[in-house]
Amino acid sequence: MTATPTVRTYHLTKQFDNHVAVNHLDLQIERGEVYGLIGPNGAGKTTLIRMLAAAEEPTAGEIYINGARFLRGQNNPELKRQLGYLPDDFPLYDDLTVWDYLDYFARLYFLRDPQRSQRLHEVIELVELEQKKDEAIATLSRGMKQRLSLARSIIHNPTLLLLDEPVSGLDPLARVQVRNIIKSLQQQGMTILISSHILSDLAEICTSIGIMELGNLVESSRLQELYDRTSQDQQQILISTLGKVEDLQAALKRSPQIQQVEVLTGVPSVRVEMTGNLEDCANLMKLLIDAGIPIYNFHRTQETLESIFIKLGHKQTS
Numbered sequence: 001m002t003a004t005p006t007v008r009t010y011h012l013t014k015q016f017d018n019h020v021a022v023n024h025l026d027l028q029i030e031r032g033e034v035y036g037l038i039g040p041n042g043a044g045k046t047t048l049i050r051m052l053a054a055a056e057e058p059t060a061g062e063i064y065i066n067g068a069r070f071l072r073g074q075n076n077p078e079l080k081r082q083l084g085y086l087p088d089d090f091p092l093y094d095d096l097t098v099w100d101y102l103d104y105f106a107r108l109y110f111l112r113d114p115q116r117s118q119r120l121h122e123v124i125e126l127v128e129l130e131q132k133k134d135e136a137i138a139t140l141s142r143g144m145k146q147r148l149s150l151a152r153s154i155i156h157n158p159t160l161l162l163l164d165e166p167v168s169g170l171d172p173l174a175r176v177q178v179r180n181i182i183k184s185l186q187q188q189g190m191t192i193l194i195s196s197h198i199l200s201d202l203a204e205i206c207t208s209i210g211i212m213e214l215g216n217l218v219e220s221s222r223l224q225e226l227y228d229r230t231s232q233d234q235q236q237i238l239i240s241t242l243g244k245v246e247d248l249q250a251a252l253k254r255s256p257q258i259q260q261v262e263v264l265t266g267v268p269s270v271r272v273e274m275t276g277n278l279e280d281c282a283n284l285m286k287l288l289i290d291a292g293i294p295i296y297n298f299h300r301t302q303e304t305l306e307s308i309f310i311k312l313g314h315k316q317t318s
């Protein structure tokens with residue numbers, strides 16, 4: 001028996017006046033996944049996330065969270081209890097301390113002491129704000145504020161966490177911190193949907209990727225499957241030699257599958273683009289060794305998520 005997906009939507013649709021923002025969307029997110037949602041501005045990502053978070057009423061279609069259906073026009077308190085939602089513009093109350101802010105939200109979820117204090121300590125530790133817990137929110141950096149917002153959205157230990165552009169506007173170090181928190185939450189068993197325009201971040205943390213265009217979900221795959229699909233007949237290899245790079249280049253010319261050779265500066269290395277599968281990679285390595293090239297590095301590199309999307313014919317996302 002297969003496990004019930006954490007998220008399942010059928011023909012989910014949102015229309016604003018004459019504009020269809022989300023169009024008959026069938027989405028499935030399995031338990032424990034980190035699902036990255038990407039797409040150009042206006043593709044409908046925020047509208048989709050808001051519907052999943054019960055912040056926006058669908059025009060048509062159905063949403064199931066852990067197998068239970070969202071009932072239209074009703075409060076759905078049990079379902080909402082399972083959701084954590086971080087919108088891209090949630091207000092923080094500058095005068096409150098970190099602790100009081102989180103305590104306020106924990107009370108809204110009816111958490112009682114001693115569990116409430118214990119949970120506050122847990123999330124404050126997770127988002128690395130122990131040193132700031134008695135400081136006013138106004139004194140926090142942007143990255144700290146975002147970590148605090150993240151803590152607020154998981155205070156009730158939801159099974160599904162919805163993150164709308166959680167790293168936008170953060171510097172690289174702050175983004176790493178948010179990524180690490182997301183990884184920890186996944187390890188704890190949380191299912192996470194995250195929208196972002198920063199594909200390199202998504203490539204680091206996501207297990208699956210969905211692409212939206214004009215309200216439609218045009219792609220929804222496991223990340224590894226995307227990598228495999230796009231690299232089936234196209235390989236990129238980094239090769240370094242102890243000898244002369246010219247000899248390496250000459251040997252590479254003997255393979256008709258080589259499409260492009262880029263000589264890298266510094267150490268004698270080249271980046272090779274070739275057609276073929278993994279067997280062809282192995283054959284190329286043999287060809288070079290038989291030609292007497294002293295290779296000390298032969299590394300097949302993974303494509304970036306960005307280049308995969310371009311290959312798949314989707315528009316650049318930012």
Ligand SMILES: Nc1ncnc2c1ncn2[C@@H]1O[C@H](COP(=O)(O)OP(=O)(O)OP(=O)(O)O)[C@@H](O)[C@H]1O
Nearest residue numbers: 016019020021039040041042043044045046047048
């Ligand atoms: N409340 C609203 N009223 C009318 N139109 C809306 C409303 N909310 C969103 N839209 C429209 O729906 C479409 C989808 O918007 P949405 O914010 O969901 O896209 P997005 O993919 O999240 O974009 P971005 O990457 O810029 O955040 C857009 O054309 C937008 O103008």
